[in-house]
Amino acid sequence: MAEQISNYQCPSCTGPLRFDGKTGRLQCDYCGSSFSVQEIEALYKEKDEAAAAAAQQAEMEPDNVSLEGEWGTGSDWAREQGLKAYNCPSCGAELICDATTAATSCPYCGNPSIVPGQLSNMLKPDFVIPFKLSKEDAVAALKKYYNGKKLLPRAFSNKNHIQEVKGVYVPFWLIDGTAEADMQFQGTRVTSMPQGDYMVTATDYYRIRRSGTVKFEKIPVDASSKMPDAHMDAIEPFDYSELKPFSNAYLPGFLAERYDMEPEACYSRADERAGNTAAEIVAQTVKGYSSVIPQGSQIRIRRGRVSYALMPVWMLSTQWNGENYLFAMNGQTGKLIGDLPVSNWRSLEWFAGIAGGVAMALAVLMYFL
Amino acid sequence: MKKGFVSLLLMFALLLSLSACAFTEARIDYVTDAANILSAGEKQELRDRAEQISDQYDFGVYIVVVNDYRDYVKGNIETFAEELFHSYGLGRRSDEAGVILAMSMNERDYDIYAHGNFGNYAFTDYGKKQLANNFLDNFRRNDWAGGFRDFLETSAVMLQKAEEGNPVDTFIPDPVERPRFNAVKAMMCLALGTLFGGGAVGTMKRSMKTAVKQTRAENYVGRGGVTLRTERDEFLNRSVTRTRIMPQNTGSSGGRPGGGHFGGTTISGSHGGSHHSGKF
Numbered sequence: 213m214a215e216q217i218s219n220y221q222c223p224s225c226t227g228p229l230r231f232d233g234k235t236g237r238l239q240c241d242y243c244g245s246s247f248s249v250q251e252i253e254a255l256y257k258e259k260d261e262a263a264a265a266a267a268q269q270a271e272m273e274p275d276n277v278s279l280e281g282e283w284g285t286g287s288d289w290a291r292e293q294g295l296k297a298y299n300c301p302s303c304g305a306e307l308i309c310d311a312t313t314a315a316t317s318c319p320y321c322g323n324p325s326i327v328p329g330q331l332s333n334m335l336k337p338d339f340v341i342p343f344k345l346s347k348e349d350a351v352a353a354l355k356k357y358y359n360g361k362k363l364l365p366r367a368f369s370n371k372n373h374i375q376e377v378k379g380v381y382v383p384f385w386l387i388d389g390t391a392e393a394d395m396q397f398q399g400t401r402v403t404s405m406p407q408g409d410y411m412v413t414a415t416d417y418y419r420i421r422r423s424g425t426v427k428f429e430k431i432p433v434d435a436s437s438k439m440p441d442a443h444m445d446a447i448e449p450f451d452y453s454e455l456k457p458f459s460n461a462y463l464p465g466f467l468a469e470r471y472d473m474e475p476e477a478c479y480s481r482a483d484e485r486a487g488n489t490a491a492e493i494v495a496q497t498v499k500g501y502s503s504v505i506p507q508g509s510q511i512r513i514r515r516g517r518v519s520y521a522l523m524p525v526w527m528l529s530t531q532w533n534g535e536n537y538l539f540a541m542n543g544q545t546g547k548l549i550g551d552l553p554v555s556n557w558r559s560l561e562w563f564a565g566i567a568g569g570v571a572m573a574l575a576v577l578m579y580f581l
Numbered sequence: 582m583k584k585g586f587v588s589l590l591l592m593f594a595l596l597l598s599l600s601a602c603a604f605t606e607a608r609i610d611y612v613t614d615a616a617n618i619l620s621a622g623e624k625q626e627l628r629d630r631a632e633q634i635s636d637q638y639d640f641g642v643y644i645v646v647v648n649d650y651r652d653y654v655k656g657n658i659e660t661f662a663e664e665l666f667h668s669y670g671l672g673r674r675s676d677e678a679g680v681i682l683a684m685s686m687n688e689r690d691y692d693i694y695a696h697g698n699f700g701n702y703a704f705t706d707y708g709k710k711q712l713a714n715n716f717l718d719n720f721r722r723n724d725w726a727g728g729f730r731d732f733l734e735t736s737a738v739m740l741q742k743a744e745e746g747n748p749v750d751t752f753i754p755d756p757v758e759r760p761r762f763n764a765v766k767a768m769m770c771l772a773l774g775t776l777f778g779g780g781a782v783g784t785m786k787r788s789m790k791t792a793v794k795q796t797r798a799e800n801y802v803g804r805g806g807v808t809l810r811t812e813r814d815e816f817l818n819r820s821v822t823r824t825r826i827m828p829q830n831t832g833s834s835g836g837r838p839g840g841g842h843f844g845g846t847t848i849s850g851s852h853g854g855s856h857h858s859g860k861f
Contacts, residue, residue, distance in 0.1 A: 363785050399814070410823045417817040427806035431798045445795040485798035492797070495809055540792070549791040559782050567771075567778030574770040579762050 213302065218263045219301050219325045220252055228302070230465030233343035233524075233543070234311060238461060249461040260460055260571045264332035300325060312436070315381065315468035324464040331522075335470050336459040339521035340381065341450055343466060343543040347377050350526035353548045357539070358508050362562060365555040368532050376529045381468035381522035382439055385475050386430035387482040388516035391490035394423040395509040399501035420504070422497055426490040430519065433478040435471035439525075441481070446549040447542040450523055454544065458522065468522060475518045487511040489561040609669040611635065612729070615647045616686045623726040630733050638740040641672045641679030644729055649687035658685055659849075659856045662694040667852055672696055680704055682716075682732050683861070691720075692858035695846075701855050703743030704736075705750045709857035712736065720861035728861075750845040774817060819851035 220238060221231040227242030229252065237246040298307045314330035317323060331337060345353075350573045351374060358369040397420040401545040430452060434444035456462070491509055498504050524543025529536060532553060539550030611631035612624055619627070631642045643666075647653065650661035662683035666672065672679035678697030684690070693712060695704035704712070715735045719728030739749045846855050 213697065259746045344596050361785075361789060363782070364788055394811070406826060407823075409826055411826050413822045413824065415822075417819070419815040419817055421811055421813045421815075422809065423811040424807065424809040426808075428798055428801045429803040429806070431801045440792065442792040442794045446656045446792050448795060449800045481794075482798070485795055488796050489798045492799075493802070494809070495813065497809055538792075550788040551792050554786055554789050559786070562785065563778040563782045565778075566781045567774040570777040571770040571774030571775075574773055575762065575767065578770065 218256065218258060218259050218328060219323050220461065221394055221581050223247070223255060228464070230324055231342065232465075233345055236342060238464060239383040242360055249349075249459055252357070252461045253459050256461070260326075260328045260332075262377075263326075263328040268467065272302075290353075296327075298325075298327065308439075310469075312438075312470045312472045313467070315463040315466060316471045317465075317467075324466075325466075326460050328460055328465050329364075329474070330470045331458070331460065331468070337383070337522050338519040339386070339455040340458045340462050341452075341454055341521065341523050341544050342456065342462045343379055343524040344454075345524075345541070345543050345546055347379060347526070349546065350377055350379075350528060350548075353541055354528050354539055357548050357550070359455045361552055362554055363558050365532075365558070368553055374528055374530050376527075378527045379466040380525050380527055381463060381466055382444065382525045383435040383469055383471040384432045384444075384521050384523050385435050385471070385478050385482075386395050386432055386519040386521050387475070388427075388429050388518070389431070389480070389482065389486055390425050390514045390516065391486040392423070392425045392512040392514070393487075393490040393494040393509060394421075395491065396421050396507040397495075397498055398505045398507050399498065400406075400503045401500070403570045418501070419507075420497050420498055424490075424494045424497075426486070426493055428482075428486050428489075431482040431485060432521075432523070433481045434523075435473045435475075435478060435520070436469050437472050438469065440540075443538065443549065444525070447525065447540050447545075447547050450542065464516040466524070471520065479515065483513045483515075484511055502528075597601065609643065609645060609665065609671060611642065611647070612644045614647070616684075618646060618686065618725045619729075620726075623729075627726065627729050627733065630730070634733060634737045634740070635673065635679075637737075638699075638744065639673050639678075640703075640740055641677075641681075642733060642736050643671055643679065643681040644684075645681060646684045646686065646725075648685070649691065650683070650685040651687075658683060658690040658692040658858050659694070661685070662692040662856070662858075663852060663854060666694055666696060666854070672700075674699070680736060682729075689720075689860050690858065692856055693860050694854050694856050696852060696854035699743065701846045701848060701853075703739050703748050704855065704858065705748055706847050706855070707845055708739050708749040709855070711749065712739065713857055713859065717859075717861050748845075 221227065222229055222240035222243060222245055225240060225243040227240045229238040229240055229247070231237075231249075232239040232246070237248055238252050239246045255278045296309050297314070298309065299305070299316040300307055300321060300323065302323040302325075303318060305318055305320040307316065307318060307325065309316055309327070312330065313327060315324070315326050318325055329335075354374065355369075358364060399418040399420050401412060401418070402417045403416075404411055406412070432444075432448060432450065434441065455459055491511060495504075495506070526541040526543050528539040528541065528550075530539075531537070535553070537550060537552065539548060541548040562572060585753060610628060612619075612627045614624055627644065631644065634642050635639075645662075645665060650658055654661045654664055657830075662681055665683060666681050667677075667680065671677065671681065676697040676699075678699045680693065680695040680700055681705075683694065685694045691710050691713070693704070695701055695709065712732065712735045716728035716731040719725070719731060742749050848855055
C-alpha cells in the first residue's frame with residue numbers, strides 16, 4: 213500500500229529537500245544541490261498522486277488502515293483524539309498530527325514531510341504565496357520589534373528567550389464581492405459677511421444622497437480555527453502579485469495546515485470589512501460642505517468567487533511571568549505584530565517625566581511672557 | 582452770589598449746547614452715573630479715588646455714564662464728551678487740563694477725551710489705546726466698577742509717567758502689581774502636563790498592542806472598482822443669524838499722528854483735545 217505521506221529527497225544524494233524562500237528553489241543541505249519547483253513537481257508527481265489516493269482510501273475505510281504501533285494503542289488513542297497517525301517515509305517513526313496538518317517534520321529524523329492528501333482534489337488550494345523570509349529574519353524582526361518600546365519591561369527583552377519559531381502556511385479564503393452602499397446625509401454650507409455693525413451668518417441645509425458600488429478582490433480571511441484572527445488580520449497585506457498556482461513543492465521545511473473553517477463561517481468577517489470600506493468610500497464623495505451628518509445607510513453585499521490559498525506566516529512564541537506571548541510575521545513582507553507586556557513602573561516613570569517636563573516648561577513660559 | 586451766577590451761566594451754556602434733551606445732572610462730579618449702573622458704594626469709592634488723583638496731579642479725571650448720548654447732542658460720542666467737558670468747565674489749571682471717560686450704554690459707545698497741554702502730553706494715542714484695553718475687558722463682562730477702577734489706576738500711572746517726563750507712548754505697565762505666577766497658573770500647568778503625560782503614555786501603550794482585527798478592506802478594492810450611481814444634493818432651507826460685531830478701538834480722527842506739540846498724540850476737535858473712542 214502506498215504511503216499517505218511523502219518527503220522530497222534530493223535526486224543527487226537522497227538527502228531531504230527544503231524550500232528556500234530567498235532563492236525560491238528547493239535546497240539540499242547535504243550536497244548543496246538546488247532544484248526548481250517545476251523540476252521537483254515533475255519528479256514527484258506520481259508519488260504525490262499515489263499518496264493522495266492512499267489518503268483518500270484511508271478516509272473512506274479508516275478501520276482498514278494499519279495504524280497500530282508497537283504498543284498497539286497509540287494509534288487508537290490518536291484516532292479518538294481526532295488526530296491522525298502516519299509513518300515517516302524516511303525513518304519509519306510514527307507521526308501523530310492534527311487532522312488538518314498538511315506539512316510537518318519528523319520529530320525523530322527531522323525530515324520535512326508532506327501529507328499530499330490534505331491538499332489534493334477538493335482540498336487543493338488554488339494559490340500559494342511562497343515564503344520569502346527565513347527563520348533568522350523572523351527572529352531578527354522580533355528583536356527589532358522590541359526596540360523603541362518604552363513601556364516594555366526591561367527583563368522581558370533582556371532575559372526572555374523565544375521558545376518556538378514556526379514557519380506555517382496558513383489557509384486563507386480569498387473572497388471576491390461587491391458592496392452596494394446607499395447613504396443619506398444632512399449637510400450645511402455656512403457663509404458669513406459683515407453688514408454694518410453686524411456679522412450676518414447664513415446656514416444652508418441640504419439633503420444629500422449618494423449610492424454606489426465598490427468591487428473587492430481577494431479579501432483574505434484565515435480559514436484555520438487554530439490561528440488567532442487578530443494576528444492573521446494584522447499581518448496584512450500580502451502582495452498578491454506573487455500569488456502562484458499551488459504546488460506541494462513549496463511546502464518542505466515548513467508546517468502547513470488545511471482549512472478547518474468552511475467559507476460560510478468566514479463570510480461575515482469579509483462582509484463587515486467590505487461594507488465598512490464601501491460606506492467610507494461613498495461618504496468621501498460628499499464634498500464642499502461645512503458639516504456633514506450621516507442620516508442613514510443601507511449596505512448590500514454580493515459575494516463572488518472564493519479562492520483558497522496558503523499564506524506564509526512565521527509564528528513566534530515566548531513566555532514571560534507565566535504568560536504566553538504570540539507574535540506573527542508575514543513571511544512575504546516581514547510585517548511583524550504581537551501584543552507586548554506593559555511595565556506599570558515604566559508607565560509611571562514616563563508619565564511623571566512627560567507631565568513634569570511639560571508643566572515646568574509651561575510654568576517658565578507663563579512666568580516670562 | 583458771584584459763584585451762583587457763574588454756575589447759572591454754565592448751566593445755561595450747557596443747556597444750549599446739549600440741544601436734544603437737557604443733561605439732568607446739576608453738576609458734573611468726578612464720577613457721574615446717569616445710567617445707574619453703579620451702586621452708591623461703588624460710586625463713592627470711585628469718586629474719592631478720582632478726586633484724589635485729580636488733586637495729586639492737578640489734573641481733572643472724570644467718568645460720565647449716560648443711557649444714550651444722542652439724548653444730549655447731535656453728533657457722535659466724541660462730540661458728546663467734548664461738549665460735556667467744556668460746557669461744564671471741567672479740567673484743572675489755566676488750560677483746563679483733564680481727561681474724561683464718556684460712556685453711552687444704549688449702543689455701548691465710549692470715548693476718552695484728553696484736554697490741555699499736560700492732558701495731550703500724558704494721554705498719547707498709544708497711551709489712550711492701552712488705557713482703553715485695560716478697562717474694555719471688564720466692560721465686556723459688564724463689570725462696570727472694575728473697568729472704572731482700571732481707568733482711574735491706569736490714568737494715575739500715565740500721569741505719573743508724564744510728570745517724570747516719560748509719557749506712555751509705546752508701552753504701558755500694568756498699573757496693578759500682579760504676581761507673575763499664581764496658584765491658578767500652577768494648576769493650569771499641572772493640568773496640561775497631566776493631559777500631555779496621559780496622552781503620551783496612552784499612545785505608547787497602544788503601540789504595545791498591534792494584534793488587532795481589520796475592519797477595513799481598502800487594500801482589496803479592484804482597479805476601477807468604484808462606481809458612483811447616485812449623487813444628489815437637495816437644498817432644504819436657509820437660516821440666518823445676526824451677531825453684533827465688537828469692533829477694535831478706533832483711533833482718534835483728524836489731524837495727523839504726532840500732530841500738535843506732543844509726539845504721539847493726534848489733536849482733533851475745536852477745543853484742541855484728543856480722542857480715543859470705540860465700542861465696549
